[in-house]
Amino acid sequence: MATSQLVLEVTDASFDQDVLKGDQPVLVDFWAAWCSPCRAIAPIVDEIADAYKGKAKVFKMDVDKNSATPMRYRVQGIPTLLLFKEGKVQVQMVGGQWTKEAISGAIDKHL
Secondary structure, three states: OOOOOOEEEOOOOOHHHHHHOOOOOEEEEEEOOOOHHHHHHHHHHHHHHHHOOOOOEEEEEEOOOOOHHHHHOOOOOOOEEEEEEOOEEEEEEEOOOOOHHHHHHHHHOOO
């Protein structure tokens, strides 16, 4: 689903290494292929990945293929964007109404 080469897929198995042990802020987009709001914000997530290249990492997690991590972070609605820094959730954004500016603002506070 990701069109940007900078948006990587993360799984339950790779989550701790890719996200929690990262040295940069990490945005994780929890999504599903059948979710139309998820598809609607996908281009924004791609733009964020491009805009923050080298400053923050961006991952997508398919909640239909990975259930342990969404459960661990109490992801109950999708899309959900979680911003991690130093292994902890800093920001949680639920729903498809988020603009590029709102997401950028959240990341900027944690750079």
